[in-house]
Amino acid sequence: MIDQDFTNSLLAKHDYLSKISHADCLTLSCLPADWVDFAKFLNQEEAFELLVDLTAIDQGDTADIRFEVVAHFYSRIHHDYLRVHIDCLDNESPEVDSIASIYPAADWHEREAFDMFGIIFTGHPNLKRILMWDEYPYHPLRKEFPLAGIDTPLPAADVVEATGASVEPAPMMGGPFVSPGSGPMSDAEPRAKDESWTEQIEKPV
Amino acid sequence: MIANEVAYNGKVEGDVIVTKADAVINWIRKHSVWPMPMGLACCAIELMASAASRYDISRFGMEVMRFSPRQSDCMIVAGTVTYKMAEVVRRIYDQMGDPKWVVAMGACASTGGMYRSYAVMQGVDTIVPVDVYVSGCPPRPEALLDAMIKLQDKIGNESSVKNLKKRASAVAE
Numbered sequence: 001m002i003d004q005d006f007t008n009s010l011l012a013k014h015d016y017l018s019k020i021s022h023a024d025c026l027t028l029s030c031l032p033a034d035w036v037d038f039a040k041f042l043n044q045e046e047a048f049e050l051l052v053d054l055t056a057i058d059q060g061d062t063a064d065i066r067f068e069v070v071a072h073f074y075s076r077i078h079h080d081y082l083r084v085h086i087d088c089l090d091n092e093s094p095e096v097d098s099i100a101s102i103y104p105a106a107d108w109h110e111r112e113a114f115d116m117f118g119i120i121f122t123g124h125p126n127l128k129r130i131l132m133w134d135e136y137p138y139h140p141l142r143k144e145f146p147l148a149g150i151d152t153p154l155p156a157a158d159v160v161e162a163t164g165a166s167v168e169p170a171p172m173m174g175g176p177f178v179s180p181g182s183g184p185m186s187d188a189e190p191r192a193k194d195e196s197w198t199e200q201i202e203k204p205v
Numbered sequence: 206m207i208a209n210e211v212a213y214n215g216k217v218e219g220d221v222i223v224t225k226a227d228a229v230i231n232w233i234r235k236h237s238v239w240p241m242p243m244g245l246a247c248c249a250i251e252l253m254a255s256a257a258s259r260y261d262i263s264r265f266g267m268e269v270m271r272f273s274p275r276q277s278d279c280m281i282v283a284g285t286v287t288y289k290m291a292e293v294v295r296r297i298y299d300q301m302g303d304p305k306w307v308v309a310m311g312a313c314a315s316t317g318g319m320y321r322s323y324a325v326m327q328g329v330d331t332i333v334p335v336d337v338y339v340s341g342c343p344p345r346p347e348a349l350l351d352a353m354i355k356l357q358d359k360i361g362n363e364s365s366v367k368n369l370k371k372r373a374s375a376v377a378e
Binding site: 131132140145146147148149155156158159162163165167168170171172173175176 | 288289291295296317320321322323324326327331332333
């Protein structure tokens with residue numbers, strides 16, 4: 001397991017790291033300029049061979065640092081997880097260096113973070129959308145994007161011509177089921193946030 | 206004696222059966238529906254179960270699942286149709302030869318189901334004409350079998366000769 005000594009030595013060795021308090025595993029914040037170096041160090045020197053997850057957080061457009069990339073590593077030597085946060089300094093076009101050359105597992109995870117949050121991973125071998133189609137104009141997990149979706153044409157012209165179909169906002173019908181996100185856990189269970197609108201009832205603007 | 210007979214009797218009627226072309230065509234069609242399993246999510250597992258020995262879809266003459274659209278008559282859309290997959294579903298439908306039918310299996314294929322979201326098409330009937338909707342999430346194999354029997358009834362009531370002529374004139378144009 002990762003102990004205090006390990007944490008201290010890590011922090012002493014790299015001045016670009018800082019610790020964030022988390023109840024579960026050691027969580028570090030890393031400066032974006034040193035992210036690739038740190039990933040290389042974790043992989044080669046500290047035996048964190050497994051990249052378990054790589055995703056991003058959107059803190060909303062009022063935050064100073066809007067986007068953070070979060071990576072989880074696991075070491076079979078330490079038998080423990082390590083979490084690293086990397087701030088994206090530019091809120092308009094967030095950019096982070098890619099670690100796909102060090103951890104091949106990062107390839108698809110970075111593509112997903114690009115697809116969902118619009119974070120550009122510089123140096124990625126094939127940075128294109130992984131879930132939505134290539135021409136899709138939005139990044140759906142950003143805070144300003146509505147769950148129901150936005151009117152968008154479908155990618156295939158022949159199908160659109162034959163059916164007249166397009167991407168339409170989904171009717172909410174009592175939903176979505178969301179947690180209020182604050183207050184005690186007992187009251188914070190997901191409830192139907194009734195934004196009822198159907199095919200018949202107009203969507204509130 | 207003879208007056209009481211309800212079934213066909215070769216001695217009385219000879220080697221000739223008189224019927225309507227529609228009845229024969231529909232009878233042939235409805236007893237050899239070759240489904241095309243468009244398995245997109247968990248409903249496909251129930252679809253597999255209905256083809257396996259316990260529920261045995263072949264009792265109704267529909268066991269010949271073809272993974273090639275050119276050889277199949279009925280597309281069973283089993284699962285969540287995302288907008289990204291929608292064009293594929295439509296294209297496969299276009300590749301199926303006439304006559305063809307579509308069964309929307311389960312809540313997702315029928316209406317989008319619990320996925321009220323930006324990624325999921327709210328019902329496959331937006332892009333293909335659906336003949337039978339099956340409720341359930343996922344529907345039990347019995348429900349699918351019932352839907353397929355309903356589809357057979359529907360096929361049995363079609364005006365096949367008229368449709369054939371209509372299609373021929375459409376091709377000629």
